Amino acid sequence: MTCDEIVEMIDPFIDxxxxxxxxxxxxxxxxxxxxxxxQIGEARAMSRAIRDELPSLAAPGALRSRIVDAIRAPxxxxxxxxxxxxxxxxxxxxxxxxxxxxxGAGWLLGVGHGRSVAADGGVSGLRDAVVASHLxxxxxxxxxxxxxxxxxxxxxxxxxxxxxxxxxTDLVAQGFxxxxxxxxxxGGHPVAALVYGRARHxxxxxxxxxxxxxxxxAPATTVRGYHVQHWVRDGMTYWAVSDVAEPDLQxxxxxxxNAGQPAEAVH
Amino acid sequence: xSGDTVTQFEQAVLPHLDAAYTLARYLLRDEDEAxxxxxxxxxxxxxxxxxxxxxxxxxxxxxxxxxxxxxxxxRSRTAPxxxxxxxxxxxxxxxxxxxxxxxAERIPVESVREAVEQxxxxxxxxxxxxxxxxxxxxxxGQVVGVPVGTVMSRLSRARRRLRDTLAPELRRRMxx
Numbered sequence: 001m002t003c004d005e006i007v008e009m010i011d012p013f014i015d016x017x018x019x020x021x022x023x024x025x026x027x028x029x030x031x032x033x034x035x036x037x038x039q040i041g042e043a044r045a046m047s048r049a050i051r052d053e054l055p056s057l058a059a060p061g062a063l064r065s066r067i068v069d070a071i072r073a074p075x076x077x078x079x080x081x082x083x084x085x086x087x088x089x090x091x092x093x094x095x096x097x098x099x100x101x102x103x104g105a106g107w108l109l110g111v112g113h114g115r116s117v118a119a120d121g122g123v124s125g126l127r128d129a130v131v132a133s134h135l136x137x138x139x140x141x142x143x144x145x146x147x148x149x150x151x152x153x154x155x156x157x158x159x160x161x162x163x164x165x166x167x168x169t170d171l172v173a174q175g176f177x178x179x180x181x182x183x184x185x186x187g188g189h190p191v192a193a194l195v196y197g198r199a200r201h202x203x204x205x206x207x208x209x210x211x212x213x214x215x216x217x218a219p220a221t222t223v224r225g226y227h228v229q230h231w232v233r234d235g236m237t238y239w240a241v242s243d244v245a246e247p248d249l250q251x252x253x254x255x256x257x258n259a260g261q262p263a264e265a266v267h
Numbered sequence: 268x269s270g271d272t273v274t275q276f277e278q279a280v281l282p283h284l285d286a287a288y289t290l291a292r293y294l295l296r297d298e299d300e301a302x303x304x305x306x307x308x309x310x311x312x313x314x315x316x317x318x319x320x321x322x323x324x325x326x327x328x329x330x331x332x333x334x335x336x337x338x339x340x341x342r343s344r345t346a347p348x349x350x351x352x353x354x355x356x357x358x359x360x361x362x363x364x365x366x367x368x369x370x371a372e373r374i375p376v377e378s379v380r381e382a383v384e385q386x387x388x389x390x391x392x393x394x395x396x397x398x399x400x401x402x403x404x405x406x407x408g409q410v411v412g413v414p415v416g417t418v419m420s421r422l423s424r425a426r427r428r429l430r431d432t433l434a435p436e437l438r439r440r441m442x443x
């Protein structure tokens with residue numbers, strides 16, 4: 001091989017990207033060619049110099065926590081700008097259909113978010129968070145981790161997944177059959193989500209322990225077209241979210257309250 | 268997102284946050300821009316995680332970070348892009364061995380880092396992914412969205428340019 005041909009292979013050679021036979025050819029050549037050996041030495045020195053002067057960096061802690069928060073409570077995700085969407089096209093062309101579905105949901109999640117969560121991180125922020133979780137649960141394959149109408153299957157499923165034992169009641173006789181359960185995240189914390197049906201509608205009942213023992217009955221609200229009922233009983237906080245008619249959701253809420261037994265703390 | 272999906276995302280994508288930030292920082296040459304771009308990219312990744320079919324989470328997230336940075340880079344430019352060109356239109360000139368000795372005519376830059384940061388985007392990204400991240404040509408191709416052959420030729424031309432710019436500095440280092 002001529003030096004010109006060897007020089008063409010220097011980059012893949014020092015990067016370990018040559019086939020073994022070609023790499024041997026280069027190695028054999030440089031044992032008898034000082035000029036090529038020098039060039040390889042120079043190329044390696046430059047690689048080292050770049051690595052020395054451009055070290056790997058650690059992501060700033062604030063960035064990391066913002067991202068972790070977003071993962072666990074993704075309703076804070078902002079819808080994409082149209083400019084960003086254009087740049088995105090090439091890579092995600094194949095995912096166009098998915099984009100329509102998810103992007104649409106992202107739009108729904110984004111609407112109103114800035115106002116209420118920014119205004120008070122408290123109940124209003126949680127209301128947005130549970131509605132966002134409800135919306136996410138309706139996306140394909142996100143509704144149920146444990147599909148079962150048997151509360152004796154659903155309740156123990158949460159063992160070890162959340163640090164409390166959620167009271168699970170079946171209300172099939174009252175027209176609200178239990179469909180199953182799911183581990184979800186609200187406000188960055190794992191919560192139990194129980195899923196009930198009402199005709200063709202889905203009701204998500206989110207629940208987790210509170211630190212207070214007071215009883216709360218928040219007035220019914222509607223967020224982005226979804227009805228929300230919130231109450232606190234026996235040290236558990238409950239949020240029911242659905243697109244069923246509002247009186248139906250109120251009926252559901254009182255059925256759960258009346259059936260509710262005290263939560264059993266696991267630890 | 269269900270708990271399982273959160274876990275999957277945390278396992279497949281979150282561990283590459285440092286690599287993502289490193290890439291954004293050197294591509295955009297600005298700390299604040301890099302932070303914003305990475306956050307933006309991760310939120311997008313979250314939205315699109317359903318489209319992730321397993322496999323190389325690192326290449327997947329780095330491609331999203333790279334595209335996010337690229338969009339910002341283009342938006343921030345007032346002048347039309349003059350440094351991006353297709354390899355087919357620019358077959359490498361005959362290998363220019365004389366470049367190594369032609370350094371007398373070049374204006375030396377302060378540092379290796381400066382030389383890398385002055386590279387045109389198409390060159391800069393392959394150099395960073397190869398030298399800083401240590402990615403294979405195949406991985407670089409996945410992140411940048413070009414064939415391996417293009418990675419190889421861009422890298423080769425980028426290094427030739429760096430050698431020309433940095434010849435005096437390199438000589439000093441090699442003799443040190």
